[in-house]
Amino acid sequence: MRLQKNTLLALYAVLEFAARPGEHVPAAEVAAKHGESAHHLAKVLSELAREGIVESVRGVGGGYRFVANPRRLTLLDVIRLFENPEGETLAGGATAVDRALAQVLSEVDQTAVATFGSITIATMLGIVQRLQSPPPPRRRAGG
């Protein structure tokens, strides 16, 4: 499954801000980190702000701050602001093949939705942290 560019950008931004709670992070910093234009990111951030996930502070030292609950906000909550993860269905297809394909794609979509809906921002930050940490030392055989 591929997420649209705006959705990915929103997830990058949310994770960036949530990892630095209470801090005002300049949008330009996030844009530069992910190789995106600040203008493009601004549109995404305005949607996140409208939904009460981030808030902006203008002026010197300004930026964006994560204001949602990271233990409640899920990836699905963010994704649904920008796209429909259930995808387009082939419902109404004329043939049995259309309907069979629609059934299989729906099964895939339902699993994707359940996965995104079960992973909170806090859980994602934990995964990121684990991936950044060096792997634990391997156990010695017989030890």
Add this chain to the structure above:
Amino acid sequence: MRGKTPSPRLRRPPAPVKRPAGAAHAPPEAPRPVQVRPVRHGDMPEVIALDATVTGLHKADYWQRIYRRYGVGGQGLRHFLVAVDGQSVVGFVIGEVRDWEFGSPPCGWVFAIDVDPRARQRGIGTAMLAAVRERFERAGVRTMRTMLARDNQLILSFFRSQGMTAGHLIPLELQIGEGAQ
């Protein structure tokens, strides 16, 4: 492939209040320590009441059977633990080591976990899962597994927060009987 799947009895909590994605929440209270220990017969009325609170069903006979199987008779590979806050039972977890089902080496199944809705957000579920995990590890198990409805988002999120991910088994089902296609 042989055997049958353990009954997934993961509780669906009361429907959460619909909230905007980013709504602010009050910070959780400072956690009080709870004790996690094997269930005792005297705990059963509270366990049954807790289950009834969450599911809306009072199933005393069922719970007495579970107690006989996982409580008194379950030492070693079956575990029925409760979380106790002072004198009150505020949660329970039930798990069992099962081997070679679905071609899988021994693994620890967690098939029921519940926390009193009034005691949530205090790390009680985390403490109970850690306790049952420790018992599985003592039994030499290296995989802990569970199964629940995909729309049970709250409990799915809980297990995810504990580091659990999708496993290599895929549950499949078929509607049978009258009216099935």
